[in-house]
Structures are given as C-alpha cells and as structure tokens.
Amino acid sequence: MNRLKILFSTFIFVFLLSACQQEPEPEEHKSTMMVFGTLVTITLWDVEEDKANEAISAVADDLSFMHEAWHPWRPGPMGRMNQLLGMAGEFTGNISVIPLIEKSRTLSEQSQGLFNPALGKLVKLWGFHQEDMFASFPPPQEEIDKLLAANPQISDIRIDDVRISNDNPAVRLDLGAIAKGEAVERSIDYLRSIGIDHAMVNAGGDLKAIGRHGDRPWHIGVRHPRKQCQEENQAECLIARLDVRDNEAVFTSGDYERYFEDNDKRYHHILDPRTGYPADQTTSVTVIHHDGATADAAATALFIAGPEQWPQIARNMGIEHVMLIDKQGRAHLTPSMAERIELQDDDIETVIQELP
Amino acid sequence: MTLADKAVVFIAVLAAGLSFYFAWQPSAPGTLLEIYQDNTLYERHSLNEPATLNVPGKLGDSVIEIDQGRARFQSSPCTSKFCVHAGWMQQAGDVIACLPNGVHIQIHGGQGRFDAIAF
Amino acid sequence: MKLHLHPTVEDHRIAWLAAAAVSIHILEALLPSPLPGLKPGFANVITICVLCLYGWSTAAWVSLLRVLVGSLLLGTFLSPTFMLSLAGALASLLILWPMTRLPGRGFGPVGYSLAAAMAHISGQFLLAWGWFVPHAGIWRLFPVLLSFAVLVGLVNGIITQKVVKHLHD
Known part of the structure; x- marks a missing residue:
C-alpha cells in the first residue's frame, strides 16, 4: 500500500511550533501574609508590578514592627x-x-x-x-x-x-482594641505617600480602602456572627454586603473571633470593663469611619455598650455608620448605615436607630 | 430526493428541535470563575472584578481576562488557540478549556467573591 | 535513496479529489467564525460527490486526507482542532457506511450530506465532552450547532446533487 507509506512518512516530518504572546500586566496585585498576629491581605489596583511588590513588603515590615512595638x-x-x-x-x-x-x-x-x-x-x-x-x-x-x-x-x-x-498601680496598657486600626491606618497612609491611589489593607477582617477597584468600588462582605462556613462558600456565611468608598475603614468586633468554652458557655475576648466579663448582649458590631483607629475602638465600645446604649456612645465617638447584631439576631442600623449596607437575608429583623 | 432522503430530513429537523428542548434548561448568569490547572483548582475569581490573570500551564502561561461579568482566554501558548477563539463566556456552567496547556476555566453561579470579608 | 512510486489511477483520483477538498477546507478556515465548529463544511460536498461516484472507500481516503493535509497546512496537526476535525470525519464515515449498503434506490446526496453533517457535529461534541471539556455545560451549545449542521447539510446536499447530476450528464 503505497498510499499508506506516504501517509506514514508525512507524519514523521511534522513538528509543532508554539507561538508565544506577550503577557499584559495584571491590574490587581493581591498579597496575603501572616503579620500582626493575623492574616493581612493587601490589594493594590493599577500599580506597576515592581512598585507593588516593594510596597507590599514595606507594609509587611512596618506591620511586624508595629506589632512588636505595641505588644503589651x-x-x-x-x-x-x-x-x-x-x-x-x-x-x-x-x-x-x-x-x-x-x-x-x-x-x-x-x-x-x-x-x-x-x-x-x-x-x-x-x-x-x-x-x-x-x-x-x-x-x-x-x-x-x-x-x-x-x-x-x-x-x-x-x-x-x-x-x-x-497614679494607679493597677493600670497596664493593652491597646489591642485600637492597635490594628492604627496599623491599618498607617499602612494606608504609607501607600498613599508613595503615590498609590487605589488600595485596600485587610488585617484579619478589619480593613481600610482608598480609591476604587478599577471601574467599581471595593466590594466587601460582612460575616454572619452565627453561621459557620468554609472559605469556598463565603457567600453563605455573610450577613451583609457593602461597597467601601475612598478613605473608609470598616471594622467589625464579633464574639466569634477569639473565645474559649467552659461548661458549654462561651467566653469571648470583648470584655466589659463594668463587669469584668465578656459583654453578652451583642454578637457583632460593624462600623464605618474614615479613621481606622477610631473605627477599631468604636467597634469594641459599641459592642460592649449593647443594643440599648450604643446610639449614645456612637454619637459621642462621632460614628455615623453602625450595624449592631444583638444576641436575638436583630440588626440595629443607623439610617446612614441602612442606606449603605445590603443585608443578605430578608428574614433578618432590622431596627433603624437614629442617633440622639 | 429519494424517500430515504426525505426521512433523513425529517429526522434531522426533529432532532435539532428536540436538542433545544433538552439542552436549554434555564441557568443563571454566573458570578464566579474557577480556574483549573491540571484539573485541580488553581484560583477562584469573581466575574465582577475586572482582572487579567496569568495561569501557568504545561506549555506556558495562559492569560485569562475577566471583564463585565464575562471571562475569556486572552492568549494561550497552545497552537490551536481553540480556547482563545471560543471568546467570552458568562453563563453559569460555561467552560472553556485549553487542553494542551492543561488549563480550563469554568463559570459558577451564586454569589461572587468579595474583595474582602469583614469579621 | 530513491523512492519509486507506482501510483494507480485510483491513487491519482484520490490525490486530485483530496487536493480539491483540502483547498476548500483551507479557504473555509480563513472565514471568520462566531463560534468554534460553526463552518459551512463545503469540503464535504467533495466527499459526498466521491461517495456517490466512486464509493465509500474512496470517499474515506479523500475525507481523511483532507483532515490530515489540511491540518498540516494550517499548522493545527495533532492539536484539539485537528482531533475534533478527525472525530467529525470519522463519525461521518461511520454513519455513511451502512447508508451506502441500503438496498433499493437508497439514499441520495441530500440524505448522505445531512446524515454526515449531523454525525460530524455529534462526533465532535462527544470528543469535546469526553476529553477536552468534561462538563455538562458544553451541551448548551449543542442545539445551535446541530441546527446549523442540519442547515449546512441540507444546502451542501442540494449542491452535491446538482454537481453529481452535472457530472453524470
């Protein structure tokens, strides 16, 4: 069969060449690392590769320095x-x-x-x-x-x-409820100082953003205080979603973050200075404020204040955007927070609370 | 045309019509892109976040572009460019593969990922 | 070393017809396509003509040579495009074989062309599904391509009928 021979010899002389194409620069640089005792994710938008890497490692260095400096x-x-x-x-x-x-x-x-x-x-x-x-x-x-x-x-x-x-020998400083806020604030300040306009620094679920994520604002989800979920179906464990605007920090305090259990009772890390025990009327508080440190301290203070007292404390601290989830699962919102936030579950009972 | 030809035409038109009925069950537009490398999940990315991602494969980097809720292979080191020519996809369940490079992308429905989760 | 070839009349015929099919195949590849697999498949006019005039085995040679040589010239040899092309051609030949064995008046060019076009797209889809994209989502594309195949198969069948008639006269 001559035809088959020719066919066969044709196969032998065939080589495949692969074309190469230039890779465009990705617009988003996202880096996650273990610093400041938590997972910190830095997202930069529209920054050159080299500059982005430099900025990310500088922020990481600063964060670990601050962590050591401020550790009580x-x-x-x-x-x-x-x-x-x-x-x-x-x-x-x-x-x-x-x-x-x-x-x-x-x-x-x-x-x-x-x-x-x-x-x-x-x-x-x-x-x-x-x-x-x-x-x-x-x-x-x-x-x-x-x-x-x-x-x-x-x-x-x-x-x-x-x-x-x-004056008081019982005083020892633990700035844990503000240090992360200040660290995020300083990280963002640094990024801005080197000419980065679009960035988000997320330190273990507390974050601050500047600019936008390309042609849209930064989207974030707020964790549901009572739903457990895995990384891969984050959507199911969210209580709300939110767009973060330029120069805004979003800080959340929840009773699910750090806790231990004894005799089936959960003891979490947000301690009420009036009782010395974990504050037990709230499950989570989310606040938006331009300053990270203020947002951080306010999230803790409003958590402790609880569903009755929080509006007055929020007024004192100058916080306009608050969402507090009480232990019955009701969402207490300031009017300005209600405008911004998109609750993920229609069944959540909401209480709109004007600040005094 | 013979009688047999006519029978073939009839069956062909019927089959084409039925295929729409069976294959086109409604499905929602997807919001999440999954990128697989050698059949293992390499990355998930929201379709609402415009991005250009480099995905390393057996032959080299595939460049996946995400824009306006759609995704496509912008370039691929494979010779056929089959995946590149497939163009944009945006429906949940859609898949484009570049087999020689061992990279495939797939759209998932439901809520997309966020830039961050506050907790 | 010198290679001595003694081509038969049949070889010459296959070579010419395959060359014609390859030309059409390549010209078609230059056409822009909105979807992969959406091609008029005019090269199949040749295959069906050959089937009607010279029988199944000659048609098989022409068809497979078209796939092979076409891919070599287009640089898609052994690539997924080539595999899909080959799967389509094999599926078409597979359905055509029993059809040519039907007694009586049997099938004409339209029946052959239509059946071949549908087998072609089905074969490609099975390969794509089983190998390249093992995901049910791909089947959403199938109705569009199948309908297109029916249309193309019909048009090509009518063209083939005219060509065969012309050649007979």
Missing part, C-alpha cells in the same frame, strides 16, 4: 512601659507608643470608658493576651472584683511631653 507583654516599647507603669515614679516613654496612647485616651473618654485600654491586667487575667492559647476557664471572681475596684483608667496616666507618670 513582649519586651518592646509597650512591654517596657507596662513594666514601668507598675513602679512608682516618673519615667520616659518611648515615642513610638506615646501618640497612640494619646489617641487611646481621647477615644476612651469619648466611649465613656467602654473602650478601656488601661485594663491590660483584666485581659491577661482572662488569658486573651496570648495570640493562640487561651485559658480554659474563667478567672476567680475575687481577682476580677479586686481589679475593677482599683478602677484603672487611661486618664490615670499623665503624659508631659515624653515624661510619664502613673
């Missing part, structure tokens, strides 16, 4: 200050922590003490100062009572330039 019990500037606060007498504070303490003082006053960064000892008593390991049962009542009786307040600390003195 590690041997950094804040840890050192906590040691000195326990001794009588004046000392010189580290300038990397003083501005944050000043800011905390203002926010604590505005929150009427519900955000109380002077209760470092209480956090430690409960074991929530550790990142990965918690206690397995609540601390003894008398120890809580003793500490609360001493009434540590950040106003007990007097700051005169860099000279610091302390």
Whole structure:
C-alpha cells in the first residue's frame, strides 16, 4: 500500500511550533501574609508590578514592627512601659507608643470608658493576651472584683511631653482594641505617600480602602456572627454586603473571633470593663469611619455598650455608620448605615436607630 | 430526493428541535470563575472584578481576562488557540478549556467573591 | 535513496479529489467564525460527490486526507482542532457506511450530506465532552450547532446533487 507509506512518512516530518504572546500586566496585585498576629491581605489596583511588590513588603515590615512595638507583654516599647507603669515614679516613654496612647485616651473618654485600654491586667487575667492559647476557664471572681475596684483608667496616666507618670498601680496598657486600626491606618497612609491611589489593607477582617477597584468600588462582605462556613462558600456565611468608598475603614468586633468554652458557655475576648466579663448582649458590631483607629475602638465600645446604649456612645465617638447584631439576631442600623449596607437575608429583623 | 432522503430530513429537523428542548434548561448568569490547572483548582475569581490573570500551564502561561461579568482566554501558548477563539463566556456552567496547556476555566453561579470579608 | 512510486489511477483520483477538498477546507478556515465548529463544511460536498461516484472507500481516503493535509497546512496537526476535525470525519464515515449498503434506490446526496453533517457535529461534541471539556455545560451549545449542521447539510446536499447530476450528464 503505497498510499499508506506516504501517509506514514508525512507524519514523521511534522513538528509543532508554539507561538508565544506577550503577557499584559495584571491590574490587581493581591498579597496575603501572616503579620500582626493575623492574616493581612493587601490589594493594590493599577500599580506597576515592581512598585507593588516593594510596597507590599514595606507594609509587611512596618506591620511586624508595629506589632512588636505595641505588644503589651513582649519586651518592646509597650512591654517596657507596662513594666514601668507598675513602679512608682516618673519615667520616659518611648515615642513610638506615646501618640497612640494619646489617641487611646481621647477615644476612651469619648466611649465613656467602654473602650478601656488601661485594663491590660483584666485581659491577661482572662488569658486573651496570648495570640493562640487561651485559658480554659474563667478567672476567680475575687481577682476580677479586686481589679475593677482599683478602677484603672487611661486618664490615670499623665503624659508631659515624653515624661510619664502613673497614679494607679493597677493600670497596664493593652491597646489591642485600637492597635490594628492604627496599623491599618498607617499602612494606608504609607501607600498613599508613595503615590498609590487605589488600595485596600485587610488585617484579619478589619480593613481600610482608598480609591476604587478599577471601574467599581471595593466590594466587601460582612460575616454572619452565627453561621459557620468554609472559605469556598463565603457567600453563605455573610450577613451583609457593602461597597467601601475612598478613605473608609470598616471594622467589625464579633464574639466569634477569639473565645474559649467552659461548661458549654462561651467566653469571648470583648470584655466589659463594668463587669469584668465578656459583654453578652451583642454578637457583632460593624462600623464605618474614615479613621481606622477610631473605627477599631468604636467597634469594641459599641459592642460592649449593647443594643440599648450604643446610639449614645456612637454619637459621642462621632460614628455615623453602625450595624449592631444583638444576641436575638436583630440588626440595629443607623439610617446612614441602612442606606449603605445590603443585608443578605430578608428574614433578618432590622431596627433603624437614629442617633440622639 | 429519494424517500430515504426525505426521512433523513425529517429526522434531522426533529432532532435539532428536540436538542433545544433538552439542552436549554434555564441557568443563571454566573458570578464566579474557577480556574483549573491540571484539573485541580488553581484560583477562584469573581466575574465582577475586572482582572487579567496569568495561569501557568504545561506549555506556558495562559492569560485569562475577566471583564463585565464575562471571562475569556486572552492568549494561550497552545497552537490551536481553540480556547482563545471560543471568546467570552458568562453563563453559569460555561467552560472553556485549553487542553494542551492543561488549563480550563469554568463559570459558577451564586454569589461572587468579595474583595474582602469583614469579621 | 530513491523512492519509486507506482501510483494507480485510483491513487491519482484520490490525490486530485483530496487536493480539491483540502483547498476548500483551507479557504473555509480563513472565514471568520462566531463560534468554534460553526463552518459551512463545503469540503464535504467533495466527499459526498466521491461517495456517490466512486464509493465509500474512496470517499474515506479523500475525507481523511483532507483532515490530515489540511491540518498540516494550517499548522493545527495533532492539536484539539485537528482531533475534533478527525472525530467529525470519522463519525461521518461511520454513519455513511451502512447508508451506502441500503438496498433499493437508497439514499441520495441530500440524505448522505445531512446524515454526515449531523454525525460530524455529534462526533465532535462527544470528543469535546469526553476529553477536552468534561462538563455538562458544553451541551448548551449543542442545539445551535446541530441546527446549523442540519442547515449546512441540507444546502451542501442540494449542491452535491446538482454537481453529481452535472457530472453524470
């Protein structure tokens, strides 16, 4: 069969060439890393590859520096200050922590003490100062009572330039409810300072964005406080969705974030300074504010304030956008939040609450 | 035309008509693109986020473009460009594959991914 | 080394007809297509003509050579495009074989062309589904392509009928 021979010989001389095409630059740069004791995702839009990588690693470095500097019990500037606060007498504070303490003082006053960064000892008593390991049962009542009786307040600390003195030996600073906000704020400031206009920094579910994601705003989902879900079906565990505008931070405090269980009772990390126990009327609070640190402290303060008291505290702290989910699962919204947020489930009972 | 020819025409038209009925059950426009590399999930991406993604494959990088709720192969190192010529897809369930490169993309329905989840 | 070939009349005929089919195949490939697989398939006019005039095995040679040489010239050899083309051609030949064995007046060019076109697209789809895109979503495309195949098969069948008639006269 000549025909078959020719056919066969044709096969042998065939080679395939593959064409190569130039790859266009991706417009989105997204990088997730473990820093600041959590997963931080930095998303940049419309930034050149080299600049994006540089910016992301600079932010990562800054974040790990801040984490060490502001950690209440590690041997950094804040840890050192906590040691000195326990001794009588004046000392010189580290300038990397003083501005944050000043800011905390203002926010604590505005929150009427519900955000109380002077209760470092209480956090430690409960074991929530550790990142990965918690206690397995609540601390003894008398120890809580003793500490609360001493009434540590950040106003007990007097700051005169860099000279610091302390009137209350029970005061230890734990800026955990504001540090993440300040860190996100500074990260965004840095990105803006190097000419990046469109970015989002998400530190473990608390975030701030500038600019837009291309031709649309940044879309985010807000986790449902009671639904458990996996990474792959995030949509099912959301209570709401929201578009984040330029220069807005969205911070959420939830009782599902850090907790331990004892005798079938859940003890979470948001401690009410009035009782010394986890605040139990709220399951989550989401706030929007231009400043990350304010949003962070407010989310905590409003959580503790609960479904009755929160509007007044929000007014004091200058927070207009609030969503609070109470323990019955009702969503309390400010009118401006109700305009912005899109609840994912029509069955959720909503309460629109004007601020006083 | 013979009688047999006419029978073939009849069957052909009937088959074409029935195929619409059986294959076109309604399906919603998708919102989530799944990118597979060698049949393992490489990445998920919302169709609402315009993006240009490089997906490494056996032959080289495939470039997947996502825009206005649609997705396509913008370029592919394979010789046929079959996947590139397939153009845009946007319905849930749609798939485009570049077999030589071991890359395929598929649209999923339901809620898309977000830029972030607040918690 | 010199290769001695002794082509028969049959070889020559196949070569010429295949060359004609390849030309049409390549010209068609230059046409823009809104969807992969949406082609008029005029090359099949040749295949069906050959089937009517010289029988199934000659038609098989012409058809398969068209797929092979066409892919070599277009640079798609062994690529998915080639595989799909081959699957279509094989499916067409497979359905045509029993049809040519039908007693009586049997089928004419229209019946052959239509059956071949439908078998072609079905074969391609089965391959695409089973190998390239193992996903049910691909079948949403099928009705469109099948309807198109019916239309093309009918048109090509009528053209073939005229050509065959012309050649006979």
